[in-house]
Amino acid sequence: MNIPALETGVILIVDDNPNNLEVLSEALIDTGWEILVAVNGEGAIAQAEYACPDIILLDVMMPGIDGFTTCDRLKSNPLTCDIPIIFMTALSDTVDKVKGFSLGAVDYITKPFEQEEVLARVKTHLKIRNLTKQQQAQNQQLKQEVAERLAVEAKLQKLTQELEQRVEERTSQLSQALHNLHQAQVSLVQREKMSALGELVAGIAHEINNPVNFILGNLGHASEYTQSFIDLLRLYQKYYPQPEEEIANKIDEIDIDYLICDFPEIISSMHKGTKRMTQMIHALRHFSRRDDTVAQPTDIHEGIDSTLLILQYRLKANPERPEIQVIKEYGTLPLVECFPGPLNQVFMNLFANGIDAIEESFVNSNFSVPEYQGKITVRTDINEQSSGVIIQIADNGIGMTEEVKQRLSEPMFTTKPVGKGTGLGLSISRQIIEEKHSGTIRFQSELEKGTEFWIEIPVVIN
Numbered sequence: 001m002n003i004p005a006l007e008t009g010v011i012l013i014v015d016d017n018p019n020n021l022e023v024l025s026e027a028l029i030d031t032g033w034e035i036l037v038a039v040n041g042e043g044a045i046a047q048a049e050y051a052c053p054d055i056i057l058l059d060v061m062m063p064g065i066d067g068f069t070t071c072d073r074l075k076s077n078p079l080t081c082d083i084p085i086i087f088m089t090a091l092s093d094t095v096d097k098v099k100g101f102s103l104g105a106v107d108y109i110t111k112p113f114e115q116e117e118v119l120a121r122v123k124t125h126l127k128i129r130n131l132t133k134q135q136q137a138q139n140q141q142l143k144q145e146v147a148e149r150l151a152v153e154a155k156l157q158k159l160t161q162e163l164e165q166r167v168e169e170r171t172s173q174l175s176q177a178l179h180n181l182h183q184a185q186v187s188l189v190q191r192e193k194m195s196a197l198g199e200l201v202a203g204i205a206h207e208i209n210n211p212v213n214f215i216l217g218n219l220g221h222a223s224e225y226t227q228s229f230i231d232l233l234r235l236y237q238k239y240y241p242q243p244e245e246e247i248a249n250k251i252d253e254i255d256i257d258y259l260i261c262d263f264p265e266i267i268s269s270m271h272k273g274t275k276r277m278t279q280m281i282h283a284l285r286h287f288s289r290r291d292d293t294v295a296q297p298t299d300i301h302e303g304i305d306s307t308l309l310i311l312q313y314r315l316k317a318n319p320e321r322p323e324i325q326v327i328k329e330y331g332t333l334p335l336v337e338c339f340p341g342p343l344n345q346v347f348m349n350l351f352a353n354g355i356d357a358i359e360e361s362f363v364n365s366n367f368s369v370p371e372y373q374g375k376i377t378v379r380t381d382i383n384e385q386s387s388g389v390i391i392q393i394a395d396n397g398i399g400m401t402e403e404v405k406q407r408l409s410e411p412m413f414t415t416k417p418v419g420k421g422t423g424l425g426l427s428i429s430r431q432i433i434e435e436k437h438s439g440t441i442r443f444q445s446e447l448e449k450g451t452e453f454w455i456e457i458p459v460v461i462n
C-alpha cells in the first residue's frame with residue numbers, strides 16, 4: 001500500500017456559482033494540489049465515488065439536492081464516507097454551521113472567502129486526512145504482518161506436532177519391537193532350557209526309579225529275613241545257652257545284643273530313605289511333565305507339593321540361617337485344566353525368589369531382628385466372582401524398592417549377582433500365566449516386610 005505524502009492532495013470543490021469556483025481554484029492552485037470541480041450535488045457524488053478526493057469543499061445552497069443532502073449521501077456511502085467535508089456557508093449562518101457538523105462535516109469556511117483562511121483550513125484538514133491515511137496504511141501493514149506471523153506460527157506448530165507425533169509413533173514402534181524381541185528371547189531361552197533340563201530330569205528320574213523300586217521292594221524281604229535270622233538266633237540261645245568257646249568269643253566280639261537291636265532300625269531307616277527317594281522321583285517326574293500340547297485336568301496342590309519337595313534342600317536350615325517355614329493354606333479346589341509342567345515352573349520361580357528374598361534379609365544387617373524367622377505362605381482359593389483359581393505365594397523376605405517394582409516387567413532384570421540371577425524367572429512366569437493360561441499375575445511388595453505374588457487362572461482355559 002502506498003503511503004501518501006503529507007503535502008499532496010486532491011480537492012473537490014462543489015459550488016453552483018462559477019465565481020466562487022474561480023476564486024477558490026485560484027486560492028488553491030499554487031499549492032500543487034489537484035483541483036476537481038462539480039457544480040451540483042449529483043455531480044459531486046459521482047466525482048467523489050470516481051476520483052476519491054482527499055477533501056470536499058461543499059456549498060450549502062445549490063439547485064437540485066442541496067449541500068446537506070449531498071453530505072448525508074456521501075456519508076452513508078461506504079466509498080465516500082471517510083472523505084472529510086468542509087462546508088462553505090455565509091458568515092452569519094450559525095444554524096447551517098451547526099447542521100453541517102451534525103451531518104459529519106469536519107469544518108466550515110465562510111463566504112465571502114478569505115484566501116488565507118481557506119488555504120489554512122484546507123491545508124490543516126489535508127494534513128489530518130493524510131496522517132489518518134498513513135496511520136490506516138500502517139495499521140493495515142501491521143495487521144498483515146501479524147496475520148502472516150500467525151500463519152507462520154500455526155504452520156510451525158502444526159509441523160512440530162506432526163514431528164512429535166512421528167517421533168512418538170516411531171518410539172512406540174521401536175519399544176514394541178524391543179519388547180517383542182525380549183519376549184522372543186525369553187521364549188527361546190525358556191524352551192531351550194526347559195527342553196534340555198526337562199529331558200534330563202525326566203530321564204534321570206526314570207532311570208533311578210527302577211533301581212530304587214527294586215531296593216524298596218527287596219527291603220521288605222530283607223527286613224522279614226532279618227527277623228527270621230534273629231528269631232533263629234534267639235532259639236539257639238534258648239536251647240544252647242553254653243555255646244562252644246569260639247562261638248562265645250564271636251558273640252562277645254560282635255556285641256550280638258546291640259546288633260540284634262540295631263539291625264532292624266538300620267533296615268527301617270533304609271526303608272524310610274528309599275521311600276523319600278521314590279517320593280522325590282515322583283515329584284521330579286511330576287514337575288518335569290512334558291505335556292505342553294494339551295491342557296489337562298490337574299491337581300494344583302499336587303503341583304505345589306512336588307515343587308516344594310524338590311526345593312526342600314533350599315528350605316532346610318544351614319549355617320547361615322534356620323529352616324524356612326512353609327505354611328500351606330489350601331482351599332478346596334476342583335481339578336484345573338492347565339499345563340502342569342509350565343505351571344510348576346511358575347511355582348518353582350516364585351518359591352525360589354521367596355527363598356532368595358528371605359536369605360537376602362539375613363545378609364542385610366539392617367533387617368536382622370533376632371527373632372526373625374523366614375516364612376513362605378502359600379494360599380489357594382476360588383475367586384467367587386470370576387470362579388478362577390487363586391494361588392498366593394507370600395514371603396517375609398527383604399521386599400522390593402520402588403525402582404525394582406518399576407522394572408519388574410523388564411525381561412532380564414535382576415538384582416542378583418551374576419551366576420545367581422538371570423532375571424528370567426518372572427518374565428517366563430508371566431508368559432506362562434498370561435499367554436498359556438489366560439490368567440493374571442500381580443504382586444505387592446514392601447521393602448523389609450515382604451512380597452506377595454497373586455496368580456489367578458481360569459478353571460478351564462478359554
Ligand SMILES: Nc1ncnc2c1ncn2[C@@H]1O[C@H](COP(=O)(O)OP(=O)(O)O)[C@@H](O)[C@H]1O
Binds near residue numbers: 425
Ligand atoms: N519375592 C521377591 N522378593 C523380593 N524381590 C523379588 C522377589 N521376586 C522377584 N524379585 C525381584 O525381581 C527380580 C527379578 O526376578 P526374576 O525374574 O525371578 O529373576 P532372578 O530371580 O533371576 O533375579 C529379582 O532379581 C528381585 O530383585
Ligand SMILES: [Mg+2]
Binds near residue numbers: 349425426
Ligand atoms: Mg528368580
